[in-house]
Amino acid sequence: MGCFKILIVFTVILAIALLPGLPPDLDFTPFSTKEPMELSGSMAPNDLLNGAERLFEGEIDAPEGLAVWNGTLYTGNRQGDILKIVDGKMVKITNIGHQCEGYWEDRKCGRVVGINFDSKGYLYAADPYYGIYKINVDTGKFIHLIKTDVPIEGKTVRVANSVAVAKDGTVYWTSSICTNPGVDVEDAVVAIFADGNGRLFKYDPIEKTNKVLIDKINFANGLALSPNEDFIVVSETxxxxxxxxxxxxxxxxxxxxxxxxxxGIPDNIHLIKGGLFEVSLAQPRTKQQPLPIDSLAPYPLVRRFIARVLYYLELPFQTIQEFTPTHTLEFLLTGSTTLTSSSLYFINGFA
Structure with a gap:
């Protein structure tokens, strides 16, 4: 009986890994990551971030992007709010999201991730579910510049991520996940096990058209223009x-x-003084402690199996959330219905 049970388990694992057509319908082929660089010289560990001050702890939910205009700091949250910091207080400018019950419905609420200003002081914000917005921070009025429900060059944008604007008004932006129409994958945890399907786009504000500049990026993330705008840098997370x-x-x-x-895993990128790029690393990575994806990259069947298992584990929770849009899902996943403990950090004199 023991051998029979093992055979059944083995058969189920093979079926999940090998059967064609099972969601998520993504590509899985071998790839490799380069060994992390040595932490020496200019890369040697330091304590520059140790004196960071936490701001608005427990008052702001999941701030992602940061941008400064005329000395004022701007950010956003998981409810689709655009916020600024004035005299030590957090001030809401507008909300680019949709009517919803609360933060547990972020796919409905909308969410602010990457933000950036153009040369005229308009703020551009990326919402992973809805696309790119252009906001007048003085009036709070905004326009939905780029929508994710319109396929671009044959693929659907699933997770709009970051945005940068050139001096001539051209908008560059990334989508971490792009899939064939009808393939519904918005979960980054699932998508990172598949082949790269992210993209870098160029939006022409005159023609109102998008063009793919780089395809098949393995989770496209933050981006920043060079000082002379002769090139643009993109995080391939x-x-x-x-x-x-x-x-x-x-x-x-x-x-x-x-x-x-x-x-480490690169996330946001900012151009700072001296023409340098400041890159946020979301998680460390060393030769002694590689990331799971470093080890799994050459094994597409293993990655497909993990992606499918994660996908099916999430299905019941997504169903609950769809039919019971309350705190239920948040409670089932975390055991808590309170806001996550998020903060902004201020480092005096850094960068």
Whole structure:
């Protein structure tokens, strides 16, 4: 009987890993990540972040992007609010989301992730579920510039992530997940086990059209323009590297690797003083402590199995959330119906 049970389990595992057509309907092929660089020289560990001050702890839910205009700090939250910090207080400018019961319905509420200002002081915000917005921070009025429900070059945007605006008004933005129409995958935890399907886009505000600049990015994330706007840098999160797309010069229209083997998962990118790029690493990664994806990258069947298991584990919770849009799902997943403990951090004199 013991052997029979083992055989059944083994058969189920093979079926989940090998049967065609089972969701999530994504591609899985072998790839590799570069070994993380040594933490020495300019990369040696330091204590610059140890003196960070927590701001608005417990008052703001999941702030992601940060942007500064005329000395004022702006951010957003998981309810779709655009916020600014004035005289030590958090002030709501507007809400780009949709009517909903609360933060547990973030797919309905909307959520602010990457934000950036253009040269005229308009704020651009990426909402993973709805797309890119342009906001007048003085009046609170906004327009829905780019919508995710319209396929772009044959694929549907599932997770709009970050945005940057050139001096001429051209909008560059990323989507971490892009799928064929009808393939509904919005969960980053599931998608990171698949092949890269993220994209870097260019939006022409005159023609109101989008163009894919880089395809098949392994979870496209933050981005930033160079000081002269001759290239743009994009975080490829799963590969732990930064990509560069040339906008001007002899390499115009081509992409290459800007830096590889980062000692962590790259997220947001900001251009700071001296023409330097400041990159946030969401999780550390060393030779002694590699990430799970480093080990799993060459094994597509294992990655497919994990992705499918995670997908099916989430299905009952998604069903509950769809038919009972209350605290129920939050309670089942975390045992709590309170806001997550989020904060903004201030580091005096840093960058």
């Amino acid at each position: 799963v590969q732990c590297r930064l990509l560069r797309y040339w906008l001007k010069g002899p390499k115009q229209g081509s992409a290459d690797v800007f830096i590889d083997g980062l000692p």
